[in-house]
Amino acid sequence: MDFFLQLLFTGIGIGAVYALVALGFVLIFRAASVVNFAQGEFSMVAAFLMVVFAVDLGWPYWLSFxxxxxxxxxxxxxxxxxxxxxxxxxxxxxxxxxTIGASIFLSNSVLALYGPQPQVLPGWLDTPGFQVGPVYLDSQYLIIIGVTLALVAFQYWLFEYTLLGKKLQATSQDKEMATLLGIPVAAMIMITFVYSAVLGGIAGILVAPVLFVSIQMGSTIALKAFAATIIGGFGDVAGAILGGFAIGVIETFGAAYISVPFKDAFAFLVLIAFLIVRPQGIFGERVAEKA
Structure with a gap:
């Protein structure tokens, strides 16, 4: 039971990162009706920027962030x-x-500027963690979970209680009608891209102390976040969040109880199962068209 609780905590921490990147996928898809396959590269670029500012230049961590x-x-x-x-x-x-071309451009640009060598980014806190009963709570995982929950709460407040949020939702639902209502659709889409890039960047910075900062980290995170959006129901915000947490927990338990080398495969096995059994995802609705 102790080992189970430890794995659950770790899985939720990793899943929170996938949830943030998946949220970026969903927001851009709803606003612009396109899947942004460069979303993972946003995480990678932000992590390398933190290495440059906080490690290479020695600037304060908060300023670098x-x-x-x-x-x-x-x-x-x-x-x-x-x-x-x-x-x-x-x-x-x-x-x-x-977007695929932009993804390749970003990864190769960082490769040309910084080289292929993985980098290490220190954690946010000097305290590595603390013990609560049988579970060791790593401080970085606590930060990841806390920041993710705060951003999810912020997004709920933004969409439900602000005029800007209403305009963003109107744009995502019907661009032509939003234009007729006087909503600046181009500006709303611009805000969505900016916010999605920030979400991806925060995810990359949060997970960087846990993983090595490398060129490949963006594509790995993006693929699992994309799987999370499909499992949760593509285009559904709650589905993206739940799918991200689910992928993190599934791959953590799969690595512990089945196989560590095949850890990255478990997310896609679950994805295949969903595509066969429930292709619309957990929160998705089945769509039918008349001939």
């Missing part, structure tokens, strides 16, 4: 202007391909 997040917001705006906006009136396929 703020500058990295500001840089991710700028990257989200640039991404919207140069990757999505020129193709906004095309079908989803050209936009999808452009």
């Amino acid at each position: 703020l500058i990295s997040i500001a840089a991710m917001a700028l990257l989200g705006a640039v991404f919207n202007l140069f990757v999505y906006y020129p193709l906004r009136n095309r079908t989803y396929l050209p936009v999808l391909i452009s």
Whole structure:
């Protein structure tokens, strides 16, 4: 039982990172009707920025974090202007391909600038953790879970109780009607890309002390977050969050009880099972079209 509780805590911590990246997937999909396959690279770029500022330059951790997040917001705006906006009136396929191209560009740019060597980013707190009964609570996992819950609460407040949130929801539901109502749709989509880039950046910075900061970390996180969005119900915010936590717990228990080398495969085995049994996901609704 002690081992079970320890694994559950670790799985929830890793799942929180997947939930944040999955949330970025869902927000962009709902606002722009496109899957942004560069979402994982946002996490990787932010993690490398933290290494540059906090480790290489020796700046204070909090200052490095703020500058990295500001840089991710700028990257989200640039991404919207140069990757999505020129193709906004095309079908989803050209936009999808452009996000894949942007993903390759970002990963190879970081590779050219920083090299292939994985880097280590220190944790947020000097205290590694503490023991609560049989469970050891790692301080970094506690921060990951706490920040994720705070961001989820913030998003709920934003969408339910603010005018900006209502405009964002209206844009995601019907762009033409939102335009007729006087909502600046282009600005709303820009805000969504910026916010999604920030979410991805925060996820990368949070998980960086747990993992090595490497070029491949973005694609690994993105694939599992994408699986989480499908399991939860693509386009559903609650589904993305639940799917992220579920993937983290499943892969942690799978590695502990079945096989460590195949840890990354468990998420996709669950994804395949959902595609066969319930392709619309946990919170998704079955859609039927008349001939």
